[in-house]
Amino acid sequence: MIAQRITKRILLSFFTLLFSASITFFLVNNIPGNVIDVLAAQIMESYGVSYDEAKQMAYTYYFGYESNKSLLERYIDYITNIFRGNLGTSIMYRVPVNSIVVHALPWTLFVLSLSLLTGFAIGTLLGLLMAWRRKTFLDPLVTAYASFTDATPDFVTAMLLFMFLAARLGWFPLKGAYDESLTPGFYPAFIISVLYHAALPILSYVIEHIGFWALIVKGSAASVLEEDFVKAAEARGLHERRILTAYVGRVALIPVIAMLAIQLGYMLGGSTIVETVFTYPGIGYFFSQASSTLDFGLMQGLFFIIILGIILANLAVDIIYPLIDPRARRESAR
């Protein structure tokens, strides 16, 4: 039964990918004529071919299809190309999108995973404490904080951090992923430089997400606290901390873990803003550069990568979930 559910998810993921590729095809197909003219003119000059040939070459080179074919053939060519991993070529950087992905993706994954884990850990701790000790100052404080950060879009947080901590006080670097004077490698000075440059982007995500996690975990833990097995554990005189971690926390976190993938999706979308504010060379930075300079090749390739990341994260949660939650196993077996 689990196999059936997962097959369904994989099928849905495939259709989502196909749909996304169709969107990017639709975008590329609507590329303004003047953009193609500029590209064709460049190719004419460097290869000494006629205008029509140059135009053909521009389409094949940047988007992976030939423009003189019918719409359906172009669509099929484009889709097979992108599913084979050929993401096209950046117009601005003149390199395959794949090589930009190879350079940018590690930075994005580094910042996102560290932010997700930090935010999740702090939020979970606060949420458990809020559920456990109801009548303290913690609950109203965290709730107020959560509704404030909820009303604060990521660009507000990122811009405030940049303006005050980087531009005005100069405590943090203005741009980049590491100190340019250092050669990349695994030595302390470089690692510290990387963490120093990633600090503000990570802080932007963490500030935004702590309140969210705290409220979710609080809700989940509050319902677990009502369960008989918790009362039984209390009656047996177990230590508070043990009840909170081994009894309440373990059960309360299971439904919350499913939200990690959803949250990662939001963060990938938000990385376009956060990475642009801090000029951090990740996927989001290149995507927003591509969008504002109309670099169609790069835009469609990176968009496909962002979707692929989100789909893989969702799939991973779907596959892992029955393993950590016995109830999901039993329910799907029914």
Next chain:
Amino acid sequence: MQGELGHEGVLVNLYYSFFRPIIKYRRAAIGFVILSGFVLMATVGPEVVPLNLKTDFSQRYKPPSFQHPLGTDYGGRDIFQQIVHGSRDVLTIAALAAMYAITIAVTIGILSGLLGGIVDAILTGLTDIFLTIPSFPVMMAIAAVFEVRDPFSFAAILAIWMWAGLARSIRAEVLSLKQKEFIEAARILGLGTSHIVFREILPNIMPYIVINFITMIRSAITASVGIMFLGIVPFKITHWGVMLYMAMFQYGAVYVPEGIYYALAPLFCIVLLEYGAISLAHGLDEIFNPRLKTYE
């Protein structure tokens, strides 16, 4: 549950069902006051406050004064005037996007829940796909490629990527309503599908739609201002998102101490506006939900 009412009846009904609870619940009241303030600013503001966009570099980055309540920008122009005139575009785009999205969501949700079968399977699959695709990057890309300049098409682009969550929950609502006696009674009485949809189902999910309208306005503000903040849709320079783009990426107001008001004024307005929307939505949820429960 809703009788035929005359004009006065509607007003009295509006008072009892809308204004009185808002006064009673503090959270909704705060949100209502904040949102009303912004709506007033967007409707009446531009008629009362003049807009002077002539640059005067001798007046560059002036702090707040009696003459310039919020100071001046990099070109010596009054920030307060820009905020007031920009609020109209910010709210128009957000309200339009929310309206479009609600229409799509209600149509798809009701069709999916009511018809069931193959239509439901296809629409649910479509909803799932739209929920998985990250909305912000795709809005960005489409807005950039089609070089949108007018609020109507911009709102439409936002709405296409905003309806899915609501459609899913409306479908669930309709599925549970379908089991209720009053729908069954309407069916047995031979009242047509349009009667069931417009007189039975829609009034019952109305509170839900109103709350979602407000939360959608809020997410449309986040998305539209975010896209303009990245400089992808060059709109009027009074739009808050464009002001932030200028402050952050074009004229470097964030790097100089005097430029702080130019960056902070739109930021503050966005946070306050979104806070108002969230408060009103949560407050209305508190008001409507206990009543919804008594129906069950």
